Amino acid sequence: MFDEERSADVVAESFAAAPDERVRRVMTSLVRHLHAFVKDVELTPEEWAAGIRFLTETGRQCDDVRQEFILLSDVLGVSMLVETLHYRAGGDGTESTVEGPFHLVASPPRALGDSIDLTGNGEPCLVTGQVRDPGGAAVPGARVDVWQADADGFYDVQRPGVVPHQNLRGLFTADDEGRFRFRTVVPRYYPIPTDGPVGRLLSATGRHPYRAAHIHVEVSAPGRRTLTTHVFVEGSPYLDSDAVFGVKESLVLPFALVDDPELAASHGLPNPFRHVDFPVTMLPQR
CATH class of the missing domain: 2.60.130.10 (Aromatic compound dioxygenase)
Structure with a gap:
């Protein structure tokens, strides 16, 4: 069950059965750091939506000549x-x-x-x-x-x-x-x-x-x-x-x-x- 205090643990546990050990380690660490960031800055829904829009726009800027994600x-x-x-x-x-x-x-x-x-x-x-x-x-x-x-x-x-x-x-x-x-x-x-x-x-x-x-x-x-x-x-x-x-x-x-x-x-x-x-x-x- 999800709760604020254990949010990272709950999601990290969902990767416990990942067959690739490296994938398991990367995803578990990513989730823990991402949840810690969200809690640290107390990210609002509006800010999270703005971040998603930013990443979407970054992807749309990429083409055969330009790679905005690398930038x-x-x-x-x-x-x-x-x-x-x-x-x-x-x-x-x-x-x-x-x-x-x-x-x-x-x-x-x-x-x-x-x-x-x-x-x-x-x-x-x-x-x-x-x-x-x-x-x-x-x-x-x-x-x-x-x-x-x-x-x-x-x-x-x-x-x-x-x-x-x-x-x-x-x-x-x-x-x-x-x-x-x-x-x-x-x-x-x-x-x-x-x-x-x-x-x-x-x-x-x-x-x-x-x-x-x-x-x-x-x-x-x-x-x-x-x-x-x-x-x-x-x-x-x-x-x-x-x-x-x-x-x-x-x-x-x-x-x-x-x-x-x-x-x-x-x-x-x-x-x-x-x-x-x-x-x-x-x-x-x-």
Whole structure:
């Protein structure tokens, strides 16, 4: 029988016969925390109905390009927490961060040294790095998937017909020494989409929608744990207040100005240009 004091116990007991132990544990904990929250704030029927409307609107905002539920998870810090718990680097590996809502298309395979910039707008930049294991040995043939916002703070999927499809995206294969390199432009900080329920939530709570400037990097290799991470631009606004809590100190790197005409020409870049080196340490598969 239901009563206020034992509400969580009553509902949790209904999952006692769940055949999957993990499902049983997750649902039992979810119910206990949810009931504790409702009691803590003494949620009214009107507020609960408003919450259901909010979640319904969030679902309606999702399509093939935009995932508003990921955005909601991001701004609540849940995406970052789940990723951090799942990929505990423990000081040996490169730290992880959120994938974000814009990794929704397959990145086009590109050769090492290619440019992912298809428009020519923005400050030219060379990105280099080497993939290694915790012992320092190279991880040859690692797959390095990258995607980023442009110099105006937009992803290609946000401006279809204005910028080329798959602009600032690329899938690279590291060489025999685990090294990778590509040409791009320095990304700009940008606001997450604010024209939906998540944007209204930020406005209602007095929060800004901006992400610090970054390049997304996802690295995979046989026998290694896939790493989802970012390279953040040192000095970018919002490093200390990223809207999705994605910044970790170890991932903030200088995009140094290089004034070397010969080196620029060797990489097919105008002079001067920016350069960031991002070493990646992959952990073994669990």
